Amino acid sequence: MSHLLKNKNLEIAKIYDYVSMCTHCGNCKYGYEYGPDANFAAMLCVQGDKFNFDSYRGSRGKVSLARSLMHNRIGFSDAVAHVLFTCTGCGACQQMCETDIKPYILRMFEALRADAWKQNVKIPANIKAWSDTIGKNYNPYKEKHEKRLDWIPSSIKSSLPKKAEYIYFVGCTASYRQKEVALATVRLLQKLKVDFTIVDDEWCCASPLLRTGQYDTAKDFVEHNSALPDKYKASAFITTCSGCYRTLSRDYKMDAPEGYADKYGKNLPNTKVLHTTQLVEEMMNKGEIEFTGKFAQKVTYHDPCHLGRHAEVYDAPRNILKKVPGLEFVEMYRNKKFSFCCGAGGGVRGGFADYSLETATKRVKEAEATGAQVLTSACPFCYTNLHDAIEMNKSPLKFEDIIQIIEPIVKRK
Amino acid sequence: MPDYVVMPKTVTEIQRVLRLANHRKIPVIPYCNGTNIGGLCVPEEGGIIMDLKRMDQIIKIDPETCYAVIEPGVSHAAFSAALKASNPQWKGNEFSKGFDFGWGVHPASASVLAMAINHGIGHLNGRIGINSQLLTGMEVVLPTGEVCKLGSCAYSDSWHSYLPLPRMDGLFTGWLGTTGIVTKLGMWIFPIRPFKDVCTIAAASADDITKYMVHWRHYSLCDEVTAVSWWLAQVPIVFPYREKPKDAPEFYSYTVLTGWTQEEIDYKKKMWKQVVAQERAKGTKLIDFEYPPEAKKGRTELPSRIVGSTKNYSKSCGGGIAWPGTFAPCKSWPILYEKWKEIYIRHGLSPATRFTDYQGAHYGMLRCMTPFNKRDPASVQAARDAMVECVRAGIPEGMLPYKPPVEYQNELNAVADAGYLYLTAKIKDMLDPNNILNPGKLGVR
Ligand SMILES: Cc1cc2nc3c(=O)[nH]c(=O)nc-3n(C[C@H](O)[C@H](O)[C@H](O)COP(=O)(O)OP(=O)(O)OC[C@H]3O[C@@H](n4cnc5c(N)ncnc54)[C@H](O)[C@@H]3O)c2cc1C
Ligand code: SF4
Ligand code: SF4
Numbered sequence: 001m002s003h004l005l006k007n008k009n010l011e012i013a014k015i016y017d018y019v020s021m022c023t024h025c026g027n028c029k030y031g032y033e034y035g036p037d038a039n040f041a042a043m044l045c046v047q048g049d050k051f052n053f054d055s056y057r058g059s060r061g062k063v064s065l066a067r068s069l070m071h072n073r074i075g076f077s078d079a080v081a082h083v084l085f086t087c088t089g090c091g092a093c094q095q096m097c098e099t100d101i102k103p104y105i106l107r108m109f110e111a112l113r114a115d116a117w118k119q120n121v122k123i124p125a126n127i128k129a130w131s132d133t134i135g136k137n138y139n140p141y142k143e144k145h146e147k148r149l150d151w152i153p154s155s156i157k158s159s160l161p162k163k164a165e166y167i168y169f170v171g172c173t174a175s176y177r178q179k180e181v182a183l184a185t186v187r188l189l190q191k192l193k194v195d196f197t198i199v200d201d202e203w204c205c206a207s208p209l210l211r212t213g214q215y216d217t218a219k220d221f222v223e224h225n226s227a228l229p230d231k232y233k234a235s236a237f238i239t240t241c242s243g244c245y246r247t248l249s250r251d252y253k254m255d256a257p258e259g260y261a262d263k264y265g266k267n268l269p270n271t272k273v274l275h276t277t278q279l280v281e282e283m284m285n286k287g288e289i290e291f292t293g294k295f296a297q298k299v300t301y302h303d304p305c306h307l308g309r310h311a312e313v314y315d316a317p318r319n320i321l322k323k324v325p326g327l328e329f330v331e332m333y334r335n336k337k338f339s340f341c342c343g344a345g346g347g348v349r350g351g352f353a354d355y356s357l358e359t360a361t362k363r364v365k366e367a368e369a370t371g372a373q374v375l376t377s378a379c380p381f382c383y384t385n386l387h388d389a390i391e392m393n394k395s396p397l398k399f400e401d402i403i404q405i406i407e408p409i410v411k412r413k
Numbered sequence: 414m415p416d417y418v419v420m421p422k423t424v425t426e427i428q429r430v431l432r433l434a435n436h437r438k439i440p441v442i443p444y445c446n447g448t449n450i451g452g453l454c455v456p457e458e459g460g461i462i463m464d465l466k467r468m469d470q471i472i473k474i475d476p477e478t479c480y481a482v483i484e485p486g487v488s489h490a491a492f493s494a495a496l497k498a499s500n501p502q503w504k505g506n507e508f509s510k511g512f513d514f515g516w517g518v519h520p521a522s523a524s525v526l527a528m529a530i531n532h533g534i535g536h537l538n539g540r541i542g543i544n545s546q547l548l549t550g551m552e553v554v555l556p557t558g559e560v561c562k563l564g565s566c567a568y569s570d571s572w573h574s575y576l577p578l579p580r581m582d583g584l585f586t587g588w589l590g591t592t593g594i595v596t597k598l599g600m601w602i603f604p605i606r607p608f609k610d611v612c613t614i615a616a617a618s619a620d621d622i623t624k625y626m627v628h629w630r631h632y633s634l635c636d637e638v639t640a641v642s643w644w645l646a647q648v649p650i651v652f653p654y655r656e657k658p659k660d661a662p663e664f665y666s667y668t669v670l671t672g673w674t675q676e677e678i679d680y681k682k683k684m685w686k687q688v689v690a691q692e693r694a695k696g697t698k699l700i701d702f703e704y705p706p707e708a709k710k711g712r713t714e715l716p717s718r719i720v721g722s723t724k725n726y727s728k729s730c731g732g733g734i735a736w737p738g739t740f741a742p743c744k745s746w747p748i749l750y751e752k753w754k755e756i757y758i759r760h761g762l763s764p765a766t767r768f769t770d771y772q773g774a775h776y777g778m779l780r781c782m783t784p785f786n787k788r789d790p791a792s793v794q795a796a797r798d799a800m801v802e803c804v805r806a807g808i809p810e811g812m813l814p815y816k817p818p819v820e821y822q823n824e825l826n827a828v829a830d831a832g833y834l835y836l837t838a839k840i841k842d843m844l845d846p847n848n849i850l851n852p853g854k855l856g857v858r
Contacts, residue, residue, distance in 0.1 A: 005788070020787050021732040026446050027718045030522040032490035034497070035714045041494035041521075052420050052467060054447070073414075096718060099727040 006072040011111040011215075015257070019066050019108055021100035028058030028093035028105075031338045042334055044092035046341045046359045055083045058093035059105045066112055076119035084112050085124050086355065088348045089211050090341035091309035106310075107257040109346075113213025124351030127212055135217060138203035139172040140350070149200050151179035156186055163233040164197040166274075169225075169248065171241035171380065172204050178380035181401045185240045185276060188407040192283060199232055207243040207306075210251055210260065212347040219264055222252055226267035236272035238279055240403055242304035242379035243345075246311055249273040275307060276403055277316040277378050284323060293409035294326030300372035301329070301402070302363060302386060303339035304379035317378050317402050324406060330370040340366065342377075344385035360389035367397055378402045415442065415462040422467045424552070424560055424596050431594070431849075432558040434461060438847050441556075443590035445485050445524030449531070450735055451818035453589050457853030463594065465524070472597065474499045474512070478573045480549050481512075482566075482599045483526060489716040490521035501604040509673075512602040513537065515544045516715035526598045530586050531816050532740075534769070534778060536669065536715050537603065539630060539637040542772040545586050549574050550599030553585050556592070556845040564599065572599030584840060589816065591851045592844045606671035608678045611709045612685050615662035616640070617698035619750040619766075622664035624697045626770055627743050629668065629688045633773040634681045637712075640666035642750070644763035645782055649729035651763040652784045662700045664768075669712055731786030733793065737800045737821070738780040741812035743770065746779055752806045753781055760799040779812060822856040 005016055012019065031044035043049050048057030055061035065083060068074040087109055094105040101108075117123065130140040138145045148170075149157065168189060174182035189196050206221035225248070229235065239245045250259045252267040261267075283289050299321060307313045314336045321329050334340040343349070343359025364386060367375040375386060375397045387399040416439075421427045434441045440460025447454045454462065469486035476499050483492060496512035515535020517528060530551075533544040541547065550564030550572035561567075563582050564575040575582055585593045616622035622640045630638050643657045644650060646665045657663070668685065672678045693699055704712075711717060726734040741749065746768045754764040762783060769778040781803060785796035797820070804814050804821045808828055814821040826834060838857045841848070848858045 016788075017731075021727045023727050023732050023734055024448070025520040026448050026522040027520050028522075029446070030488055030490050032488075032494075032521040032716075032718050034490075034493055034521075034716060035710070039494050039497045041488075041490040052464075053418060054464065098718060099732070101727075101732075 005070050007070050010070060011114040011213075012066050012108065013070055015104050015108060015111060016070060018101050018104040018257070019063055019070075022060065022063040023099055024060055024063070025099070026058070026060050027096045027098060028060050030058075031092060031096060031334070033338070040338055042338065042340075044096070044334065044338060044340060046090060046343055047087045049362070050355055050358065051086065056086065059097060059101070059108070062087070062109060062112065063101070066108060069112075069115070076116060076121050078122040081116050081121040081123060084109070084116050085127070085212075085351055086348060087346055088305070088341045088343060088359075089346035090305040092338075092341070095309055095337050104257045110210060110213045114215050115213070117213060124347070126350040127347050130208070130350060131212075131214060131217070134204060134209065135220075138221070139176060140204060140208045141172055141176045143176045148175050148202065149198065151175060151182055152186070152198065156190075160197045161195075162197065164195045165234060166194060166196040166236050166238045167228060167232055167234045168196050168198050169202060169205065169237045169239045169244050170198060171239060171244040173243075173380040173384060174241055178383045178401070181240055181380045181383060181403060184401065184404045184407045188276070188280075188403055188410070189238075191407070191411055192280075192289065193412045194279070196238065197232060197234070199228060202228065205244040205247040206251070207247040208347060210247065211345065215263060222260070222264045222267060226252060229268065229271040235270070236274055238274050238276060240276045240378070240380065240401070242275065242307035243381055245273060245275045246306035249311060275313060275316070275378065277320060278313065280406065281316040281319050284320065288413050289410050290413045291323075291325050291409055292411050295324050295405055295409060296326035297373045298328040298330060298371060299374045299376055299405070300332055300367050300370045301335075302332070302342060302367065302375060302377040302382060303336060304377055304382045305339070305341050305345055307378055308339055309337060320402065320406060321376070324409070327405075330372055332366050332370055334366065342382040342385045344381050349381075349385055356385060357389055357392060360385040361393055364389045364393060364395050364397060368395060372397065374398050374400055374405070376400055376402050376405060414459065415456050416459045417461045418464055419461055420464045420467050424554060427463070427554045427594055427596060428558045428560065430461065430463065431554060431556055434849050435557055435847055438849060440852050441849050442851050443594050445527040446488070446520070446522055448520050448523045449527070449816050450738070451816045451821070453816060453818070453851070453854060457819070460849075465594070468596065471495050473572070474602070475573075476500060476502045476512075477504070478571070479512070479602050479604070480573055480599050481602050482550070482572045482597055484597060485524055485526045485595065487525050488522045489516060489519070489525055492525045493521070493716055496602055497605070509604045509607065511605040513605045514600065514602055515541070515547065518715065518717070521716045521718050526595060529598060529600060530595050531589060532587050534815075536712070537636055538769070538771045539635055540633070540772075541603070544600070546772075547601045548582060548586065548598065549601055550597075551582050551585060551595055552597035553593040553595050556847070556850045560596075566599060584844065589851060589854045591841065591855055593850070606673055608672045608675055609713045610670045610678050610682065611667050611704055611712055612670065612682060613665070613667045613702055613704045614689055615666065615700040615702045616664045617700065618663050619747040621698045622666055623743060623746045623768065625689065625692050625699055626666065626768065627774065628692055629685060630770040631774050632684060634670070634684055635668045636671050637769065638666065638668040639767060639769040640664045642764055642766040645765035645767060650726055650765045650782055650784055652729040653761045654758055654763045662702070665702060667704060667712060726782065726784045730784040731788045731792070733785035733787040733796070734782065735785070735796060735800065736780045736782050737803045737807075737814060738816065739778065739804070739807060739812045739814045740771075740776055741779040741807065741810065743768070743777045745807070745810035745812055746777070749779060749807050749810055749812060753803050756802045756806065757781065757799055760795045762795065762799055779807070819854060819856060822854065826856045
C-alpha cells in the first residue's frame, strides 16, 4: 500500500496524524475573503509567487511532499530541499487553511527542514555557514559575541541598572545590523522612564535555528535565554524585533504546535514578553505619553509576519501610528492577516538573497502604490530587507521603524 | 506519477509542448489546481502535467453584454473579486452593483475554467442551469497543436454566444481534458441581486422531501433548492456510521431566494409557504426547522474558503473525502437514496446524501459525501467499494456520475449504448490521433 507510513523515524512522522488532516483543498494557495463587507483576493504565498509549481504554493505542496516522503514514494533530494528552504514561513497559507492541520502547518515546515539536515541534500550555503558558527558566536551574523553591545554609547551603557523590571531583548539584527533601531528603542524607553536593562549575556533567541529546523542546536539557546529573567530579577522581556517576540512568547512558552514545549519544556512561565509597540500602546492608553512634535508624512505599515500572523498583534502598531500628530496613515491592499511577507524570514534572506530582495521589491512597489512617503514596520529584520529593496530600486520611499518615528516626538507625561 | 511538469504562459508555448508530445507520443495532462475529486489529473501512464496556473488573465468583463473572458489559471477567488468590483451598466449608466457567476462550494483557489468546461455546479444552477450551460465562446489548442476559436469569437472580438453556430464547444465540454487544451473561455455573468433570504424545512423521509422540492422548484422562483440527509447535516459528518436518533428528521432542506426588492423576496416567501402548506395538506411530512446564521452565510456568501475547505470532513476521520457525484432525474432520488443507504451502512459509512435541483423541473444532483481515513487501507477500500456500488446501482435509474474517475467511467461504459461509445472513440481519434491528452480517463482509449 503506497499510503502507509513507512519512514517512521522522520521528525515529520511525529506529526503524521495532523499532516494527514490536510484535505488538499488548496485554500492555502491564494488569499481570499468574500462577503457583504469583504472582497479580497490576492496571492499571498511569496514562494508560490516566485516559483509557481504546486509544491512551492502554500502548505498543500509541502503536505504532498511530506506524505510522499513518509510513504517512501519519493526520497530527499536537492529539489525537495529547494522547496523546503525557499519558504519564508510567513504563515499566509496557515491563515487560509480551515482544517485540522492548520495549527501544525508551520511546525510541519520546520520538521521537514529538520529532516532535510540529516540527509545528504543541498542546504543553502549561507545557512550552513552561519549554522557552523552560531554555537560559538551566539548570533547568525558571524559576528563576535563580545561585540554584541558595541552599539550602545558608553553614556547610556553606564546608566543601565544591573537589575530591572524589563530586560530589553535586543536581538541579533538590531545588535549587529540595524543599530539605529536599537538606539531609538533605548532612547524611547529612557524617555518613557521604563525600568529596563540590557544584558551582555543575551544570546540569539534561536529564531533562525528553529525556523530552519536546527532543533538540537536551538536547545542551548532556549535554555540559556530562559535563565536570564531570574538572573536579572526581571519580570518581563521587551523586544523590538518581531522574530524575537514570536520566539520568546510562543516557542519558549507554549505547547506544540504553537511552541516547542514538547522539545525544550515550558520556559519563561513567570516572564511576560512584550513587543515595544504593545508597551507603548498600553502607556498611551493609560495617558502616560505626551507628544511633543509632529510627523507630518503619509505613512503605510508593513505587518511583520512574526508579529502579525504568528502572534496576531495587528492593532497595537496601527493604534500608535494613528495617534501621531500630523501623520496620515494609509493601508496597503494586502494588510493584517492578509499581509505579504517582506521575503526575509525562514532563513531565506541568508539562503537566497536575490529571491528575498525580489520579494521585498514587490512589497515596496505595493507600498509605493498607496502614495505613502514613508514605509514603516516593527521589526529590524523586515527593516533590512525592505530598506535594501528601497535602495536597490531607487524608490522614493523612506523606511523608518515605528520606534524611530515616535521616539523623537514623545515624552513621559 | 508524472515524468515532467510544464507551466506554459502563452498559447504558443502550449502549441510547442503539444506538437513535441504528439510527435513523441507522450501523454499530456491538463491541470489547473487539481481539486477535482475524481483523480482526473492523476496520470494513468506518466507523461507531462501541463499546469496552466500561470495563464491567469481575466481578459475581459463586458458589463453591457454581461459576459467575461478568462484564461485557465483564473481562480474563483480572483474572478469573484473582479466580478464584484464591476457593475452591470449600459454606456456608463450603472444599474446595480457587481456580477455573479455560478459559484460552487469548492476551494476558492480552483480554476473557473476547469470547473465550467467539466459541467461544474454552482449556486445559481437552480435558476439558470449548470455552469457549462453558461458558456459563450472558447479558444482551444488541439492535441496536434492547432488553435481554434469556437462561437461568435471565431468571427469578431465579441464573445457573447455560440449561437446560432453548430455547437462545437461540445467537443471540449465534459471531456475531462482529453480532447483539447482550452486556453480562453467566454461565460455569461449575472447582476448580483441585492436582496437574499434562505428558507428551510425538514422532512421525515427522502420521499417527503422530494415531493416538496419538486413542487417548489416547479415555479422557478429560487436560485437553489437543496436537501441533505441527517448524516450530512451533522458537523462534522458522522464517521464511521452511527444510527440517526429516532425522532430526528431524515432530511433537511434549504432554498435560496434572491430579488431586486424586499417585495420580491416577500412574494417568493409567500409562494414558498403556500407550497409547504399545500404539501402538508396532502400528507407530506414536513417539519419546521431554522438554519443557524452561520449556515445561511455559507449559502449566500460564495465562493467561500470555509465551505470549500472540507473542514467538516477532515475532523471526523483522517482527512480523506470523496463522493459519487451524479446528475439524476429527481424521480430517482428517493429510490436511489434507499439503495445507497443500504450500501453505505453495509460498508460502515454514513449515507451523507445531498439532492439539489437544476434549472426548474428538469434534472438534479444526487451525491453522497464519503469521508475516509487516509491512513487506514481498509477505510480507503470501503469508501471506494461503496462508491462504485452506488454508481452501478444508479445508472439504470437514469443517474450519471459527473467528472467521473476511471472506476465510474468503466461502470458507465459497461452498459453504454454501443453507438455512443463508437462515436466517443471516433471523435477522440479524430481530435487526438495519438491519444496523448489525458489518456485512459474516458475508458475508450
Ligand atoms: C471540497 C470541494 C468541493 C467542491 N465543490 C464543487 C462544486 O460545488 N462544484 C463543482 O463544480 N466542483 C466542485 N469541486 C470540484 C473542483 O474543485 C472544481 O470542479 C474545480 O473548479 C476544478 O478546478 P481545478 O483548478 O482544481 O481543476 P483540475 O482538477 O486541475 O482539473 C479538472 C479537470 O479539467 C481538466 N482541465 C483543466 N484545465 C483544462 C484546460 N484548460 N483545458 C482542458 N481541460 C482542462 C483536467 O485535466 C481535469 O480533467 C469541489 C472540490 C472540492 C475539493
Ligand atoms: S493545508 Fe489546509 S488549506 Fe492547504 S490544502 Fe491542506 S487543508 Fe487545504
Ligand atoms: S509560509 Fe508563506 S511562503 Fe511558506 S508556503 Fe506558506 S504562504 Fe508560502
